[in-house]
Amino acid sequence: xxxxxxxxxxxxxxxxxxxxxxxxxxxxxxxxxxxxxxxxxxxxxxxxxxxxxxxxxxxxxxxxxxxxxxxxxxxxxxxxxxxxxxxxxxxxxxxxxxxxxxxxxxxxxxxxxxxxxxxxxxxxxxxxxxxxxxxxxxxxxxxxxxxxxxxxxxxxxxxxxxxxxxxxxxxxxxxxxxxxxxxxxxxxxxxxxxxxxxxxxxxxxxxxxxxxxxxxxxxxxxxxxxxxxxxxxxxxxxxxxxxxxxxxxxxxxxxxxxxxxxxxxxxxxxxxxxxxxxxxxxxxxxxxxxxxxxxxxxxxxxxxxxxxxxxxxxxxxxxxxxxxxxxxxxxxxxxxxxxxxxxxxxxxxxxxxxxxxxxx
Amino acid sequence: xxxxxxxxxxxxxxxxxxxxxxxxxxxxxxxxxxxxxxxxxxxxxxxxxxxxxxxxxxxxxxxxxxxxxxxxxxxxxxxxxxxxxxxxxxxxxxxxxxxxxxxxxxxxxxxxxxxxxxxxxxxxxxxxxxxxxxxxxxxxxxxxxxxxxxxxxxxxxxxxxxxxxxxxxxxxxxxxxxxxxxxxxxxxxxxxxxxxxxxxxxxxxxxxxxxxxxxxxxxxxxxxxxxxxxxxxxxxxxxxxxxxxxxxxxxxxxxxxxxxxxxxxxxxxxxxxxxxxxxxxxxxxxxxxxxxxxxxxxxxxxxxxxxxxxxxxxxxxxxxxxxxxxxxxxxxxxxxxxxxxxxxxxxxxxxxxxxxxxxx
Numbered sequence: 001x002x003x004x005x006x007x008x009x010x011x012x013x014x015x016x017x018x019x020x021x022x023x024x025x026x027x028x029x030x031x032x033x034x035x036x037x038x039x040x041x042x043x044x045x046x047x048x049x050x051x052x053x054x055x056x057x058x059x060x061x062x063x064x065x066x067x068x069x070x071x072x073x074x075x076x077x078x079x080x081x082x083x084x085x086x087x088x089x090x091x092x093x094x095x096x097x098x099x100x101x102x103x104x105x106x107x108x109x110x111x112x113x114x115x116x117x118x119x120x121x122x123x124x125x126x127x128x129x130x131x132x133x134x135x136x137x138x139x140x141x142x143x144x145x146x147x148x149x150x151x152x153x154x155x156x157x158x159x160x161x162x163x164x165x166x167x168x169x170x171x172x173x174x175x176x177x178x179x180x181x182x183x184x185x186x187x188x189x190x191x192x193x194x195x196x197x198x199x200x201x202x203x204x205x206x207x208x209x210x211x212x213x214x215x216x217x218x219x220x221x222x223x224x225x226x227x228x229x230x231x232x233x234x235x236x237x238x239x240x241x242x243x244x245x246x247x248x249x250x251x252x253x254x255x256x257x258x259x260x261x262x263x264x265x266x267x268x269x270x271x272x273x274x275x276x277x278x279x280x281x282x283x284x285x286x287x288x289x290x291x292x293x294x295x296x297x298x299x300x301x302x303x304x305x306x307x308x309x310x311x312x313x314x315x316x317x318x319x320x321x322x323x324x325x326x327x328x329x330x331x332x333x334x335x336x337x338x339x340x341x342x343x344x345x346x347x348x349x350x351x352x353x354x355x356x357x358x359x360x
Numbered sequence: 361x362x363x364x365x366x367x368x369x370x371x372x373x374x375x376x377x378x379x380x381x382x383x384x385x386x387x388x389x390x391x392x393x394x395x396x397x398x399x400x401x402x403x404x405x406x407x408x409x410x411x412x413x414x415x416x417x418x419x420x421x422x423x424x425x426x427x428x429x430x431x432x433x434x435x436x437x438x439x440x441x442x443x444x445x446x447x448x449x450x451x452x453x454x455x456x457x458x459x460x461x462x463x464x465x466x467x468x469x470x471x472x473x474x475x476x477x478x479x480x481x482x483x484x485x486x487x488x489x490x491x492x493x494x495x496x497x498x499x500x501x502x503x504x505x506x507x508x509x510x511x512x513x514x515x516x517x518x519x520x521x522x523x524x525x526x527x528x529x530x531x532x533x534x535x536x537x538x539x540x541x542x543x544x545x546x547x548x549x550x551x552x553x554x555x556x557x558x559x560x561x562x563x564x565x566x567x568x569x570x571x572x573x574x575x576x577x578x579x580x581x582x583x584x585x586x587x588x589x590x591x592x593x594x595x596x597x598x599x600x601x602x603x604x605x606x607x608x609x610x611x612x613x614x615x616x617x618x619x620x621x622x623x624x625x626x627x628x629x630x631x632x633x634x635x636x637x638x639x640x641x642x643x644x645x646x647x648x649x650x651x652x653x654x655x656x657x658x659x660x661x662x663x664x665x666x667x668x669x670x671x672x673x674x675x676x677x678x679x680x681x682x683x684x685x686x687x688x689x690x691x692x693x694x695x696x697x698x699x700x701x702x703x704x705x706x707x708x709x710x711x712x713x714x715x716x717x718x719x720x
Contacts (some may be wrong), residue, residue: 041418042530042532045533045626046457046532046533046534046610046626047422047452047453047454047456047457047533047609047610047611048420048421048422048453048454048456048457048459048521048523048530049420049421049422050418050419050420050457050525050530051418051419051420051421052418052419052527053413053419058401058410058411058412059410059411059412059413059419059522060408060409060410060411061408061409061411061421061463061465061503061504061520061522062407062408062409062504063465063467063504063505063506063518063520064467064506065467065469065506065508065518067469067508067510067511067516068511069511069512070469070508070509070510070511071508092407093407093408094407094408096407096408097406097407097408097410099408103421105421105423105520107423107424107425107518109425109427109430143421144421144422144423145423146423146424146425146518148425148427148430148431149430150427150430151427151428151429151430151512151514152429152511152512152513152514153512154511154512156427156516158423158425158467158506158518160421160423160465160520161408162419162421163408165410167412170402170408170410172402172406173405173406173407174406249407250406250407251407266405266406
């Protein structure tokens, strides 16, 4: 909890101060507290933050927008989920490269009316509760950012994550080789299935009554809410790197079909995926059979890892407590195919989300 | 020039590809090409960028929003200026700490109609011309970012700059001591004076006719346009650090009175500024006398450096070709005062821009 008590018209400095102290308190209470903070020489309060990466490490940087009306709807997601997801997107990018997070930077533009009333301030407070909760889990300090009034009444956020990995060892998309086995962590299609459920409920309740932001599910229910509370696979990424288990990796943000295409393009290979091997999230199993496959292949936002490993590697059934499933292989050429349970093969085209374009 | 020829509905991947190749070409042609690129091990095209800072250096990170309707108006500024200013804000933060830029990250949300017609695509193209022009000047590679469709018809950008400085040597706001002399680079009030001119012209031309984005001034005229084309003082910052000339520094983004208050608070000192000593930009001299002082003290967006140095240091009259002017001293206590030419002293209160609050 941040204990935000913003006054109407409170200045940017005061807001920054609240965020700084709230996040610092949150991160400080983490079991592995200070892991990230140890490398943060100077945080909020100067022109730049100063980081000292561990000796012999390179620095990894990723940046992700979280824009209302584009990446989330305020009337569908509880504020805690919006905060959680904003940070999870960046953490998942670090996980995909086997990096350890060092610091986060949050640029946040808030509608002015959001600071005007106790109810609207509550949204900001709950946003930070979600964000800081996840930051605490990975001991990521908030090292800086920018705040201002939103020019259009929408919540606009951009999250930057900085991490580190031993020099030359980060898991790239480009390291895959024909013949490598292809794996995913966790289960697929859950995030898209949960989103579809929200959509159905929204369509069914057109009462026009504004009942405030959605309720936050009990924290123990996080696994049942892969859309609201995706779990970045930091620990898996670190293990894959440390034990040299992967040749290439990417996180599943846009959907398996799209992200596999990225990995194949960067590795100059094709792939063959076995439909029957895909680990399906329970939420996606409720759908009709062809819809289930669609959710798992194209759904996106699962934030699991997709990675390749030499076929000779004995892959454990779980890494860092997360289930690992072999779903296919990398092959020569450029073609990505899907093989169904009766052995029929068809092209697997990117069907995940791509901004600025129609869904295919 | 990027040579953007975006098709309506072209995908995010294609946009990213255009930006990558355009910026790479721009930065590669720089006289000091590769300075930044040498430290960039992996750029756009993976989950994260990978940077290898010079041995013995720390990593500096800063992030700045550039939101239409908040930080710029599309009808007042030429697109080249919007791109230039977006990058200049982050470079100036690095300059203030004496850091060398290593890489930039751009998160950019564009209104979908901006990609629909040749005229609207021209805006994006000109935005990148301005941004890449400045990136080229400092050999800063674009290492990543995010792109998506704007949820509200406004151009929304967030720029992240990563730089490096020798470990423990970055110029902080907190290093000032009572007795230090106080200096500024360049001239003050020019950016605010130019903005006031734009405001007057806009008020005077309410024809309602949309005549397209404003014209780009000739590049040789950049110095006469401190609002449109602020010059980040990277070379000055590097020299101040290298020659150990400064104890503390900050960049003048919010205005001298506000930024001096930040420096004083972080250094736990007060300050005394001599009104008569302030170096005034020619554009600000055109205003009435009290207005001139107001522009220089509170105007903001000059992106000059304010720094402190022990009184015993013989400060050169220029550093890296930029004029240096002594404007006062740091003093014990917390009070920041302004002394006029007849020796009268009054409190100097932060009067610069602070988001979420009224101007004081």
